[in-house]
Amino acid sequence: MTITAPRPQAPRPQGGTLVDQFELGLDAPICLTWELTYACNLACAHCLSSSGTRDPRELTTEQCEAVIDELQRMQVFYVNIGGGEPTIRPDFWHLLQYAVDHQVGVKFSTNGVRLNPERARFLASTDYVDVQISLDGATAEVNDYVRGPGSYDTAILALKNLQEAGFKDAKISVVCTRENISQLDEFKAIADHYGATLRLTRLRPSGRGADVWDELHPLPEQQRELYDWLMANGEDVLTGDSFFHLAAFGEALPGLNLCGAGRVVCLIDPIGDVYACPFAIHDNFLAGNLLADGGFAEVWQTSELFQDLRAPQTSGACTKCEFFDSCRGGCMAAKFFTGLPMDGPDPECVQGYGESALAADRSIPAASQDHSRATPGRNQPVMLTLGKRPTDFTPPTSAPVSACAENPLAGFTP
Amino acid sequence: MSVTAPAPVLETAPDALPEAGVGVRLEDGWRLNPRVALRPEPFGALAYHFGNRRLSFLRRPELVTVVRALAAAPDVRTALRESGVPEEQFTAYVGALSTLAESDMIHPRKEGQR
16 A cells, blocks of 8 residues: 555654645644545546546445544644535535534535526625636637536636625636646636636646546646746736646745645545545555544554655655755656656656656556546547648549449459 | 744635734733634644634744633733743744734733633
8 A cells, every 4th residue: 555665753853844844744634635426517538536427335424524523623624625526416515514614614626517696695605615616728619628518618607606696716726738828818817807716736647637648738838838927927826736846947836835645635535535635546545444444533644655655755866856855856646647656757847857757668557446437428528629631641533342342343443 | 933824735815914013012911813723733733713714833832832821821921931931032932923913813812801
């Protein structure tokens, strides 16, 4: 279950910077992600959790309430709820209210499918709920290419409903891809129009994202474009600390620039499995199950995997790089799912070490689970574009010959 | 002794800015804001403000003791003494408490208020 050999535990050092302390782990996460369901009305091409169909072992309402009770006892003040599409769980609104009533604030991510005017008014009346609408293109064309037909309109309608209900400061969450890096200003304009805050995150090669990462991850010059844009606009834009690999361009971006996996963040999945981070739903990053292993606190505090992530990490050749202090070797999940070694560079290393690592011999790990629908749904994106006829194309001179043609000279051209 | 830091991992709303110009004096009574929860951590404590969703980090266990002692003590000086803080460090602690006051984590206490 560990990704590297266990290291001896030393007594915890005092002092140092906050980041030094965070690297050693906390008694409870600062913020955790909780995927409530693997069921989803969409089938986004890059879904981190390969969502689609509900897992029959999904936690029941009572079990979810028990998790919230435990989070309250551990003083986890905030959870990010996602999925799947969390709002299609019939008890979603109940659980939302239950969490808020137990001093566990909620930010939930949604594609907007259930945010009708009535729900929007309910949300506007709560004091302790944040809503995050996913949008991966500033135009329907770009968004629907990865998120599926109609998903742009759904998201925009949800934003409109929230605004009209008087909900303040919704978040628009954008996964930055090769297709949308050129639209950053347009995303900002949409956010401003709906009184929302823009949140940009990194495309991870996790879940179904592994299948489309090669095609969608930003090109090296786009990484630079993104970095420059964040340096110019970063004050008003959230990033969830997800671009710390870009820090190697020079100046560090606002934020902790720290991999929080198993140290200050983690993920609870719909069946109660606890993973190191939201981008690492794979057996190699599974710390335990909160039903089977004595509760969430027990898993967080004692799992072998998390103990290991809180021990000093070896970063191999990267430690010799002059930018190591700013990027810390990049994202563990991005390396793992592209088949790169944990102690090497991030696949998107902006100093170019990622490209050479990707070009070398590597094997991409098999997914350990997949909740995608067996047959495509009507909203499934089809990532094909119309191409132009190749320039060397020669049209056929005669009709194709059918298999049952009996003429002995069929297909013969003298 | 920095006590607070913005919390990018929590992504607090940009409008949750601290009130400026709140000064903590040794002779005044203070208390923890009732809307703030302290969570003990190996390095000290994490303070969460339920109103503005701001997170602060108390970087020393001694500071946590002082903050918890504020409500029961008549003034800041007594809270510091009872928490075993040496006199020469009072200024540094008053600075740290002022930072907490600026982010609305602690409140001045009115006459007779606990």
